Amino acid sequence: MRYGEEKKEFWAGLKVGVPVAVGYIPIAVAFGLLARSFDIPNQITILMSFLIYAGASQFIGVNLLVLGASYSEIIITTFILNLRHFLMTAALSQKLGEEVSKKWRALIAFGVTDETFTVGVLQSDKKMSKYFILGLNTIAFFSWNLGTWLGLFFATSLPYVVKASMGIALYAMFIGLLVPNIRKARPVLVISCIAIAVNSLFYWLPIFAEISKGWGIIVATIVSAGIGALIYPEGAQKT
16 A cells, blocks of 8 residues: 555544544543542553553442452453454454555554444444555554543642542433443343342342452442353343
């Protein structure tokens, strides 16, 4: 592919990624505000967005840090939460040409999110240019990091009451993600209820008192996902 064509494909990816970038900024701002309200060092918050770059995992990671969870608990929890990325990147790689090297595939995989994956797979072309996906991922990545910086900047001028209230941002975010799916598919509701029940057992029963909240979340996730797979073996699209 010539330089002019590469540049054209890259800018095309940037263009289709604008709506994703616009949507990321307020969520990233909320993340920056949340981390600042919990007194997470700014450099840690910035590195989380730059190196980890996984919205939901970052919110959970901050929450687990505040709860005093161990490093192993944080790693396992975020690993389970991000398992879906194996499937997303595998599916997206099918739209890349065989000439795309492993280094390029690794670079592209780092920038894949739920939203950029959706935009990518919905493209009508059977094969996509690596520069197109790079452009799409790039604008999303920089908007997320810009939003994080803005959140940290604005946090210094906000009243303490407002910053403290950002603690509910994590729950509001997941409720916002969960409710639309519950309305579309009954299995999501059932699995969510199972997860709530399992996690409640860890919280209320004295026998589980020695188990930390981090491990409680991990066990609840694995158990509810396992039961859901047994009950709905054909997927969660049934109603």
